[in-house]
Each structure stands twice: as C-alpha cells, then as structure tokens.
Amino acid sequence: MKSNFNDKQIQILEVAETLFAEKGFDGTSIRNIAKVAKINIAMVSYYFGSKERLLESLIVYRTSDLKNQLENLLQEDLEPIDKINKLIELYINRINSNRGIYRILHFEFTSKKREQNLQAFSELKKGNLKSLETIIEEGQKKGIFRKDVIIPLIAPTILGTFFHFHMNKPFFENLLNLKTEDLYNNYIKTNLTKHIQQTIKALLIYES
Amino acid sequence: MKSNFNDKQIQILEVAETLFAEKGFDGTSIRNIAKVAKINIAMVSYYFGSKERLLESLIVYRTSDLKNQLENLLQEDLEPIDKINKLIELYINRINSNRGIYRILHFEFTSKKREQNLQAFSELKKGNLKSLETIIEEGQKKGIFRKDVIIPLIAPTILGTFFHFHMNKPFFENLLNLKTEDLYNNYIKTNLTKHIQQTIKALLIYES
DNA sequence: AACAAAACTAAACAAGTGTTTAATTTAAAC
C-alpha cells in the first residue's frame, strides 16, 4: 500500500511523533513542531486541518502494517509455544522500534479527553487479541496449554510488562546499570523479552 | 503522622487529583481546578506557590503510607507464595482505590519534562522492590522458588499488567461486558488479581 | 473595640495557544 502522505507531511508527522512522545500532546504546541520541522506554523493546519487531526493522521501513518505481520505469523508452521514466543518477540521488537507512537497511543488514548478517536485503535487491538486467541486455542486443543487461563488478560501481561519497564526507563537504567542506549536496547531484546516469554510459557504450561 | 495540609489545601489537592488523572497535567488549567473546587484562581499560587509545586504536594499527600503497609506484610508469618499473593493483592487494591494519583505518577513522571521531581518517587520504587526481593529470596532459600528469575522484572509484570488493563478500560469494559463501575471493579478484584497471582506463581514455581 | 495576621478576591499582566487571513512565491500545465 502506497502512503497517502507526501514528503512534507511525513516530515511534519515524524517531528510531531518525537515531540508528542517526549512532552505529550497537550505539552506540545504547533509552533514547537513548526520550529523543529523548520516549516511555517500555518502548514500544519494547511496539510492536516488541525492539531487534533494531525494526531489522527500520525496514528494511521504508524499502525497500518502491524495487522499483516501478525497474520503472516499465524500461517507459519510452528508449535504453539514457539508461535507465542515469536509473537512476543514481534510485539516487543515492533513497539520498541516505534516507541514514539506507542507511547503516544498509550498516553493520549486512555484519557477521557480523546475517547472518540478510539475506534480505529480499538479495532487494531481486537484484531491482535484474535490472533493471540487463535494460537492459544490451538495449543489447548493439542493438550499442551492449560485451559483455565483468561486469554484477554495475557495481552496486558505481555504489553504491560514491557510498557511498565519502558515507562520507568530512568529507574531501570540506574538499577540495572544500563549506561548507554545500546545497553538499554540490548537488555530489552534479550533479558526483558526472555522474561516475558518465560512468564507466559510458565503461565500456559504450568500444571498445579 | 499528621497531615501538613489544611482543609482548603486538601480540597484543592483532591480536585487537582481528579482533573490531572482525567486530562493530564498539561491538559488541566488552574482556572479549571479553581472552578471545580469553587475557589479563586489565586488560591493555588497562594497555598502551593505554583502549579508545578501543587503536583509535588499531591504526590507527597498520596504516597506517604505505602511503605508501612509493605513492611507490615514482610513481618507476617506466611509461606513465601502466600506473601507474594498478599503483596499482589495489596498492590492492586491500593492502586485501584487510588487510581487518580497512580495514573498521574504513571503519566507525568515518565516524560522528559519532569525528570527532576523523580527522586522521591524513585526512592519509593526502590523500597518496594527491596520488599519483593526479600520475599522471593526467602522462597528460593526454602527451595520453593526457581532461581533463574529476574526479580526486578517481576514488578513490571505485576504492575504493568494492571496498568495496561486499566489504561485500556473502555476497551475491556466493552470486550468483557463490564457495563457498570461495580462490575469493572469486581473484575479487577477477582479475575485480574487472580490472573496476576496465577502468572507470578507459575513463573516462580514452574520447573522445565 | 482595636489591631494584626491570614484568607480571599477581582483585575491585570505578559506570554503562549490553535487557527485564519490575505498576500506572495513556486511549480505544473497548456
């Protein structure tokens, strides 16, 4: 699918992404965006209509291909537990390399202020949940996964663990001695991902 | 410990808590607070000095007694796994009935804008982690808990799961048919808490 | 009752907000 945005729009969107992620939607002004993107302040209204619509465009711009990635994973010929592990890796990787937009989604679309624009985002989440459900039910049929787990709560455990870690970045950088950005990213890719995989595996396979 | 705030200050703090939680710090104006609290707009500056200092005061006002609760739990005569379960219950309960301030902490103190005020909050987190560590090491010594878990990542799993659930409240209300506030709260107290306890137990006890 | 400190108020302040306007420059089409 070709992007519907031209170069200038993309330039604005990416500056907006950084600033919204850093200082929040309300904490970022159009003049702020314009200055960093080196454009005139009227260009935001010209291209996107309003600040609010700029945010909507940003979400469309960033979340359009996750669905495909998940569907491809479902088709792969793997054991359920390996699919789960791959799904976790996919999620963490994707969110971690698109921190900006996910931080924004996490922040802006949970406040009462913007409940309306929620629908597209909600559909995305429902689709993701469906994928997870398919994999787990597959494992349950095969007798590998326990059946008394609450599937919709597994997503919060996967994503919540990552987010809570990342939201407290300065705290964990200090605690775990992750002095450079590389060390921090590496810790996420190895230890944190492993921890989440280990947790979900234990939850799904453990028999009391 | 007697509160350092007088009635009027507490009145302002509680209105600020609700509004900050609903619309964020930047999304809430002093005039907004003043209107809801039915006070003059100058009173915020008069009592707290500034909007920023009002936020600081709010955090002090709300997070002063968690430490004691945790220390009492540590002293109780319980099996490690029961202590863990009780700790999870304590956390969820507490955060759930103080949603406002924890939402604010979660939102405002993870952005670059307010990294300075982070210290007191960081100390609180370190203390909490220490408590969790004590319990888990006790279980490991007794041979009940596995030893290859990364303890600092367990807190993100507990708190992150709850937060991610709560941050997506409208989504889960819809998905799980929790039409009233009571149903939603009850789901947290029973199913969500159970899910987290089950997850952590599986993680700590599971042997591959 | 007289005084002083605290509590409270309306008004003003300077600065910043998102958006619109009208004019100008650039690019594309013929």
Added chain:
DNA sequence: GTTTAAATTAAACACTTGTTTAGTTTTGTT
C-alpha cells in the same frame, strides 16, 4: 510565455495560560 493551481509566508485573530498585584474581608488575639 502565460495561466492556473499548489505551496508557503508573515501577520493578525481571539482566546487561554500561569502568576502577580493591590486591595478587601474574615479571623483570631490582646
């Protein structure tokens, strides 16, 4: 090369922001 549309601009718009000021009212103390 002229015409037409798109892109870009500086300036202005009306409004909101956090904070301060200079009073007034209330409260407590002697």
